[in-house]
Amino acid sequence: MRRSLAWLILFTMLLAACGGSRHPDHEQVSPNERIVIKFSHVVAENTPKGLAARRFAAIMKERTGGRVEVQVFPNSQLYGDGEEVSRLRSNDVQMIAPSLSNLSDWDPLWQVFDLPYLFDDEQGVDRVVTGSTGQQLYAGLRRLDMEPIAFWQNGFKHFTNSRGSLLLPDQFKGLRFRTQPSPVMRDALRLLGAESSYRTFDAIYTALASRELDGQENTPSNMYSKRIYEVQPYMTLSSHGYLGYVVLVNATFWNSLPPDLRETMREAMADTTQWVRENAARLNAEALERIEAGGKVIIHRQTVNEREFWRQAMEPAYRLAGERVGADAVARVIREARGE
Ligand code: LMR
Numbered sequence: 241m242r243r244s245l246a247w248l249i250l251f252t253m254l255l256a257a258c259g260g261s262r263h264p265d266h267e268q269v270s271p272n273e274r275i276v277i278k279f280s281h282v283v284a285e286n287t288p289k290g291l292a293a294r295r296f297a298a299i300m301k302e303r304t305g306g307r308v309e310v311q312v313f314p315n316s317q318l319y320g321d322g323e324e325v326s327r328l329r330s331n332d333v334q335m336i337a338p339s340l341s342n343l344s345d346w347d348p349l350w351q352v353f354d355l356p357y358l359f360d361d362e363q364g365v366d367r368v369v370t371g372s373t374g375q376q377l378y379a380g381l382r383r384l385d386m387e388p389i390a391f392w393q394n395g396f397k398h399f400t401n402s403r404g405s406l407l408l409p410d411q412f413k414g415l416r417f418r419t420q421p422s423p424v425m426r427d428a429l430r431l432l433g434a435e436s437s438y439r440t441f442d443a444i445y446t447a448l449a450s451r452e453l454d455g456q457e458n459t460p461s462n463m464y465s466k467r468i469y470e471v472q473p474y475m476t477l478s479s480h481g482y483l484g485y486v487v488l489v490n491a492t493f494w495n496s497l498p499p500d501l502r503e504t505m506r507e508a509m510a511d512t513t514q515w516v517r518e519n520a521a522r523l524n525a526e527a528l529e530r531i532e533a534g535g536k537v538i539i540h541r542q543t544v545n546e547r548e549f550w551r552q553a554m555e556p557a558y559r560l561a562g563e564r565v566g567a568d569a570v571a572r573v574i575r576e577a578r579g580e
Contacts, residue, residue, distance in 0.1 A: 273307065274306070274307060274308075275309070275497070275501070276308075276309050277300075277309070277334045277493075278311050278313065278318070278333040278334055278335070279293055279296075279297065279313065279334070279336070279337075280313045280317075280319050280324055280327065280333040280335070280336055281312070281313070281314055281336065282315065282320060282324070282440075282441045282442065283314065283315070283441065283462060283465065284314060284315060285314050285465075286461075287394070287461040287462060287465050287523065288392065288394050288516055288519065288523050288524075289392060289394065289485055291519075291523070292392055292515065292516045293310075293312045293314070295512050295515055296310060297309075297311070297312050299508040299511060299512060300505065300508050303504050303507075303508060304501065307501070308505075313333075316441065316442040318332075318333060319332075319333070320440040320441070320442055321338065321342050321420075321441050322421075322440050325338060325343070325345075325346060325386075325488075328386060328488055329385055329386065329490070331490045331492065331493060333490075334489060334490050334493045335487065335489050335490075336487075336488050337392055337485040337486065338485060338486065338488070339420060339483055340353045340484055340485070340486065341353070341354055341420035341421055341422040341425075342421060343486065344421065344422065346380075346381075346384060347377065347380040347381075347384075348423075348564055349565050350377060351422060351424045351561060351564070352368075352373065352424075352565060352569065352573040353368070353481075353482065353484070354420075354425050354428075355424055355557060355561060355570070355573070355574075356424075356428045356550070356551065356554040356557055357550070357551045357554070358481075358573065359396075360577075362482075362521075363579070364576075364577040364578065365482050365484060365577075367576050367577060367579055368573055368576045368577055369484075372572065373569070373572060373576055378486075381486070381488065382491065385490065385491040385492060386488045386489070386490065386491055387488065387489045387490075387494040388486050388487070388488055389487050389488070389489055389494075389505070390486070390487040390509045390512070390513045391484060391485070391486055391487070391513070392487060392513060392516045392520075393485075393517060393520040393521075394459045394461065394462070394483040394484060394520055394524070395459045395460070395461070395482070395520055395521060395524040396459065396480075396481070396482055396524075397457045397458055397459055397478075397479070397481040397482065397483050398457065398458070398459070398460070398476060398478050399417075399455060399457050399476050399478050400456055400458075400463065400469075400474060400476075400537070401415055401454050401455030401456075401472060401474050402448065402451065402454055402471065402472055402473060402474070403415060403454055403455075403474070404474055405474050405476065405538060406474065406476045406540070407476070407542075407546055408546065408549055409432050409433075409549055409550055409553035412429070412432035412433055412434040413432075413433035413434065415434045415435070415455055416434065416435045416436075416453045416454050416455070417429055417435070417436050417437070417453065417454065417456055418436075418439045418444050419436040419437070419438060419456075419457065422436075422438075423561070423564065424561050425457070425481070427557040427560045428480075428554040431553055431554050431556055431557060432550075432554065439453070441462075444456055444458075444466060444468065445466055445467065445468065445471065448471045448472060449471045455472065456468065456472070457478075457480070457481065458483070459483050459524050460524045460525075460527035460528040460531060461523050461527040462483070463475075463527070463531065464528075464531055465527070469531045469536055469537050470536065472537065473536060473537055473538060474537065474538050474540070475531070475539045475540065476539075476540045476542055477540065477541045478542050478550065480550065480554075487509065
């Protein structure tokens with residue numbers, strides 16, 4: 241009896257040690273054949289980008305039988321938004337998905353995406369990304385040894401602040417806002433009589449909680465996951481700008497991959513991107529509902545007239561951007577955004 245019990249225990253231990261047939265993926269590759277891709281990003285996991293990165297990692301694991309392991313590092317765990325592009329270029333990480341504003345330091349043309357009220361809807365964003373502006377920008381990324389493999393949506397940005405409801409442009413006077421590294425947003429806020437100050441994404445909460453800054457602009461999913469609603473009692477649903485990401489791979493690493501893996505990666509990315517397209521708006525709507533249900537924020541839904549006042553007040557930002565990137569480039573992006 242004791243002996244058969246001992247056999248049973250030994251048998252069970254052996255099964256557990258083998259991992260059993262439940263994890264065949266780990267057994268198809270030896271550890272030295274495994275390819276590790278570090279994917280670093282700055283936002284929380286329960287956001288469009290955070291969920292998409294995890295989804296991509298899971299698809300890659302499944303479709304390569306564990307040959308490729310995508311390690312996702314969220315929440316600026318590895319690198320903040322200020323340094324992720326240079327870390328990608330030096331191959332410290334192999335994948336990132338920076339917001340478009342973060343690319344304007346590398347190619348000033350990216351700043352056109354921040355032009356206030358350029359986009360009425362996401363179709364407009366798509367037209368610019370896939371149009372000649374997008375092609376020119378993607379070619380520039382390739383010259384910097386980065387391979388753009390997808391565009392991921394987040395959503396439209398809204399303003400929050402700690403001073404009072406923002407209905408008319410005058411109410412911005414004297415307020416200080418956190419922005420991304422964006423010359424266009426700097427101009428736009430200046431035109432409203434406000435100031436902008438760049439902070440990395442992980443520094444927003446502290447800057448607002450300490451009242452060092454009065455406000456910020458972001459999407460509901462970013463505001464909810466970073467608890468911005470705790471320290472910003474006023475929100476205006478202004479949709480004045482769009483937050484999206486280019487998914488980038490270190491080009492030397494990309495080119496070193498066997499063609500079959502590149503193809504698998506492209507397909508996994510296409511499926512992930514489709515998921516983002518179908519879910520980003522829902523995730524932002526849910527985040528907004530939660531912020532609203534929390535009862536800490538007075539939410540103002542901008543009217544058509546108010547939007548027009550804000551648009552007019554910020555319009556000179558287009559001319560100023562034209563002085564930096566060329567008036568033709570600005571005119572082209574307007575045409576593409578409008579589908580003309
Ligand atoms: C921000 O800095 O506000 C955003 O770029 C963060 C992000 O990546 O969504």
